Amino acid sequence: MKVRMSSLIVGAGLCALVAGTPQSVRAGDEAETAELLIALLKAGRAVVSEHQALINDASKGNKGFTDEFVAHEIIEKFKAKTRVDLSRPSGIPQAPVLLSLLEAEREVVLEAQPVINKQGVAFKGFIPAVFARKSGEKFYKKTGIKLKLTGTDYRYPGNKPDDFEAEVLRMFADPRHPKGQQYAKATMVNGKPVMRVMDPEYAGATCLTCHGGPKGERDITGSKKEGWKEGELAGAISIVMPMR
Structure with missing residues (x-):
């Protein structure tokens, strides 16, 4: 249920964003915003790192390493680190920009599904550094x-x-x-x-x-x-x- 809830919340949050429009921050908020964005990117990268053996398992097809699963894991890691619960983001000033990064991370995992689930291939090339780079690129397009x-x-x-x-x-x-x-x-x-x-x-x-x-x-x-x-x-x- 948590995964479904976070899915809906992320989608709703992104509706408030205009693709390609820079999301500016007030001078008093930027340090906290940056710290939270860094923590969120690290959480996603950690999830990929912890599941490398599964991702590279050549014997398995569908691994269940879906964007919904990853989003849930990221939300939990991020909450443990920052005490910010992105499954209930209302009232958090940085919610739109954080949800935008979370959505970018989900999109990277979703687009990689054919590679992640390919049998007969051990090393997939879907590593934490690649995940972080692609997430950052998508995030920039969404927010500036x-x-x-x-x-x-x-x-x-x-x-x-x-x-x-x-x-x-x-x-x-x-x-x-x-x-x-x-x-x-x-x-x-x-x-x-x-x-x-x-x-x-x-x-x-x-x-x-x-x-x-x-x-x-x-x-x-x-x-x-x-x-x-x-x-x-x-x-x-x-x-x-x-x-x-």
Whole structure:
């Protein structure tokens, strides 16, 4: 029942949004909004990560890893982290933009169903990084808010850091920077006021399968491993939000 309820609420919330219209935030709200968006993207990525064995099970066809299932899991993880219940979002100022990201995440999973459920193929290529990238792209089209993964060792061209992101990544890599501390700055992009927020990310044990050692060896995706060590800076989640 929770899944059905969240489905209806998400659909209703998105009806209030105009596709492609930037969703601006007030200057006093942007830090909290960015923090919630980051948490929601991380929740979705965690759900994909936790179900990698199922996704890559070549012996199974329909795996039940549907957009409804994923939405339910994301809502529960997000609620546990933030105490914000997106199955009952009324009264939350950020509800429209959060529901927009949740819908983007659902769309990514829905479009991947033929790949996820294909038998006879082990590695599907549907990994957390791909999920996050595609969710961010769909989210931008819906809201005008840029949400992406970035890092010095980027693989996908769209994740290449711009000048601002490169500077902040260098700051995050400085041992004097408090580990885990976000960076936010009100600035201008293309002559318009925006709030830029970056959240540092560090290599976890699951990351090392593809990004660990030995450096230069090909991983399961065919890319060269970066030689990361657990706990090292891996990159950041970057947000560019239009401001009123």
